[in-house]
Amino acid sequence: MRFGLQHRLIALVTVVAVLGVSILLATLYSQRQAADLGDRLSRVESESFRIADQFRDSLRKLSNIMQSYGTDHDPAAWEEFLQDSRKLDDWIEEQKPRLITQREKEALQDMTAEYQEYLRVARDLHARVLSLGGQSLSLADFNPLRAQAQKVFDLGQTLVTAHYATRNQLLAQANQTLTHLRWLVLGSLGLLFVFGLLLAAVVYRDMIAPLRVKLVESQSLVERNEKLASLGMLAAGVAHEIRNPLTAIKAALFIQQKKLQPGSEEHADAKVVQREISRLERIVNDFLQFARPSDPELATVPADLPLREVQSFLAPSLCAIRVQLVLENSTPMLIKVDPAQIKQVLINLVQNAADSIPNGGTITLRARRDRKNLPQGDTDVVILEVQDTGGGIPPEVQKRLFDPFFSTKKTGAGLGLPIAARIVEKHGGALQYQTQVNHGTTFGIVLPQANP
DSSP states (O other), X not given: OHHHHHHHHHHHHHHHHHHHHHHHHHHHHHHHHHHHHHHHHHHHHHHHHHHHHHHHHHHHHHHHHHHHHHHHOOHHHHHHHHHHHHHHHHHHHHHGGGOOSHHHXXXXXXXXXXXXXXXHHHHHHHXXXXXXXXXXXXXXXXXXXXXXXXXXXHHHHHHHHHHHHHHHHHHHHHHHHHHHHHHHHXXXXXXXXXXXXXXXXXXXXXXXXXXXXXXXXXXXXXXXXXXXXXXHHHHHHHHHHXXXXXXXHHHHHHHHHHHSOTTSHHHHHHHHHHHHHHHHHHHHHHHHHHHSOOOOOXXXXXXTHHHHHHHHHHHHHHXXXXXXXXXXXXXXXXXXXXXXXXXXXXXXXXHHHHHTOTTOEEEEEEEEEEEEEETTEEEEEEEEEEEEOSOOOOHHHHTTTTSTTOOSSTTOOSOHHHHHHHHHHHTTOEEEEEEETTTEEEEEEEEEBOOO
């Protein structure tokens, strides 16, 4: 009896071991496939969208130069236009081998053809400028150039659409891989349950449960990336539709300002209009930065370097409103960051802290060591803190603190903290906070500590 039981136990353990090895191999294989699809998706995500975006930015710059040339008749502006157009020609040739699908290549080819027509229209406009002598062109003279630029912009959107078609195909493959892995895990769980509840519970606890958590996180990440990608397309479209009229308005305002007498009421009104146009441009830029934040250019720097720069930059202006900006001494530590982006986050946090101290107070900057669980795992971190003596954050505001377009300020766009959080996430870190009503708030930028 004991001998038979031993054999059954050995058989059970053998089957469970084989199942465990099968699950492990299948998981590793699926993870390898998912990583490969992730790499391919990353390449597709970056190339087409970057090419279309940079192409439109370069063309918008050329249009602005041409607008300035038509207004001022400065030969240097025309030379700059020719030089930038040649650079754009060379850049287009460099990008052609980087596209993946035939549809994307055809879209870039159509963009190139329309761009050559755009250059022809610009040369015709240049000839008209020369024929008019010193007389400025009217806004109607720029209509053919704007119309041709619009054609190129529309083709740029076609390239983006082709890119998303390729990306969606890769996402479908990734979802199929996750589905197969899910069924494999559930089937193995059923077999393990048949051969022994105890061993099944151990396997489920040690292998399956963490894997299911990772699957849920992966699916949530895919859904979030799809939403952010859609927001990026919306941002590009909105920015294009707003920037073109703003460019025309700025050009018309520039022409009219020359006719106004400095010091007159009309000249003062024109200055107000100019300030509001600049404010609109800042809002559009913030919206674009939230939708498609630029990748950080990492460098290893002392942890207190961005704190010292922000303290030096903001202390004089804060002193004028009776807010003292203090930097605490810290032990030497290193972080690998984009100094400009982290400085931008700190400035935003310090300005928010100053707004929460209406009657004067203290804002303290410090850097300290800790150990936190970041996306890459449990690791040593450096926390850059901004502590204020303000009124704290009410509970109803905390629930929506990082929601885009939510702001408690009358003139705020509600993108400061969401942009800051995304910048920190791009660095592999996290943005955290602690607050108590009537006792102040402490924001912490959690970043992985760099080795010397």
